[in-house]
Amino acid sequence: MxxxxxxxxxxxxxxxxxxxxxxxxxxxxxxxxxxxxxxxxxxxxxxxxxxxxxxxxxxxxxxxxxxxxxxxxxxHQPHNAWTSLQAIQRFKIAHSFPPTETSTFSAVARACSLTESDTRRILRHAMTYYIFREPSPGIVAHTAISKALVDLPPFESFVGFVGDEVCPAGTRMVDAMVKWPGSEEPNHTGFQLAEGTDLRLFDIIVKDPKRRQQAAECFAFAHSGSEYSIRHLLENFEWGVAAEGLLVDVGGGAGTAAIEIARYLSKIKCVVQDLPEVVAGAVVPEDLQLGERLRFMAHDFFQDQPLRGADIYHLRWILHDWSDKYALKILQRLIPALKSGAKILVSDICLSPPCVLTPYQERSARTQDMVMKQVQNAKERDAEEWATLFKQADPRFKLEDIKKPAGSLNAIICAVWTGENTG
Structure with missing residues (x-):
């Protein structure tokens, strides 16, 4: 203004x-x-x-x-806000007494195996952010915010993942940039320096059942908001003849998105691809078993695409996990399977141009971009960067449209293969 x-x-x-x-x-x-x-x-x-x-x-x-x-x-930037919140989550402080009752610092300390001094310091810091309150000296009571940690276990896992994995990586991001200037490698990040490892974040998490479960619950919670709903894609993408064709959900996990697509479009067939250990336990819902409306296939998207001639290859929350070096490889591995007119449908953030949104409106997406840098050397992209990515992958990719539905965090990014049939 x-x-x-x-x-x-x-x-x-x-x-x-x-x-x-x-x-x-x-x-x-x-x-x-x-x-x-x-x-x-x-x-x-x-x-x-x-x-x-x-x-x-x-x-x-x-x-x-x-x-x-x-x-x-x-x-006044709250760099320590997550410290007390991480302690509350790690030591299960919100679970130490029922939300409808009150407690004392000493009782909370005993329940959580902490010293009373540390408990008091942690909670009184959190109280400055309206997490718990002290209605009278020495008495601890819940607020709506602390109660949410009790009522919503996935929300508590979100807090845990950010505190345990993201925050430590964030504190070492600049050090990683100094150590590996200009690197696009996913194991040259603040996470490796904070963890003391050469392994990627998700390579470590997958081997630790507790961290793996926390990550899964975190992502489930983070994507549960209406801004992440698959309905934005279903209702705003122009499906055309592809509505009766074949869609390949590349890196589609347990099939969450493909299941919704198959139910929305009664004649489409969907194949969900992911790593063998991911699809091994995947289950096709009963209503999609008839006529093979949905099936799963083991596939590494860094290898050539084996399913040829599909109408749509869908990548939801895939390319933003990788730097340009690796995102290009993912797109190029699709080419041997593409027929002329095949569509590459990307569901990812498209960063707004400068000076369009207010700083507050832009902050969420920009924060997500920083997180990707901190843990994976990956990135969110703006419209120009998406266009460049497809062009560099192969000039025969034509970026057809980028649309951001109202209320959606993700954009609908569609590129068409204009070359001859390669599949």
Whole structure:
């Protein structure tokens, strides 16, 4: 907002939009936001109210930065917020007493095998972020935020994964850039320096049942929000004749996306490809068994694509896991199987151009981009980078469209193979 009265404009926007949100909540008998334990962890609201919420948070974020000033804003960055949160998750502090009851620092310490001093320091720090509260000296009570760790185990796993895997890698990212300047290798990251290993993050996690389970639950939670819903793809991609053709879900895991696609398009056939250990335990739902509507196939996407002549090759949350060096290889390994007109359908973030979104609106995707750098030397890409990636993979790839449906974090990125039949 270019105005000499920007702080007044921001405060007015916050006030007016808050009144509108409050009116919707009260008129529909919904709870107004609070830290009380009766507050739901998630409240599903119509899109126009969600937009008002986002505008309030956006303006509040900018107003806070302006009011703190340059030095205050930097010095108030919550770099230690995850430290206390990690301790709460690791030591199961939120589970040490029921959300409807209170406890004491000493009782929590005994339940979690901690010293009372450490417990007090951890919790009082967390309380400054509204995680737990101290209604009277020495008494500990839950808030809606700490209660969510009890009620939603996948959310607790999300906290654990970020604290255990991502944060340590983040603290060493710059060191990794110094040690391996310009590297695109997935094992030249802050994670390797923090862990003291040459192995990639997921190579280590897969060998540790506890870390593997935490990662799986973390990703399940992270992708459970409406912004990640497969419905955005189903309802906004122009399927055309491919709706009655063959779709190959490359790196499709347990088939979560392919199952939804097959149920949405009654005549399409889907093949889910992933590593042997992933597809070994995969199960085809009963309603998709007739006519082989869905099947699984062991395949490494760094090897030549064995399924030739499919209408669509779908890569959901695949290419953003890899630097350009390896993303190019993944695309090039598809070429021997492609027929003329085959589509490469990518479901990934497409970063917005500069100066389009507010800093707050852009922060989530940019944060995701940083995480990919920290743990995998991978990246999120903007429209120009997606176009360049396909062109470098092979000039016969034509980037047809990039569409970002309203409410979706992922974009629908579609490229067409314009060469002759290779499959």
């Amino acid at each position: 270019a105005s000499s009265n920007i702080i007044v404009e921001l405060s007015t926007l916050i006030h007016e939009n808050t009144l509108k949100v409050n009116e919707h909540l009260t008129s529909n008998g919904l709870p107004t936001p609070s830290f009380d334990i009766t507050q739901p962890a998630r409240l599903t609201l119509p899109p126009h109210i969600q937009s008002l919420q986002e505008a309030i948070v956006d303006a509040s974020d900018e107003l806070r930065a302006l009011m703190l000033g340059p030095i205050g804003y930097i010095s």
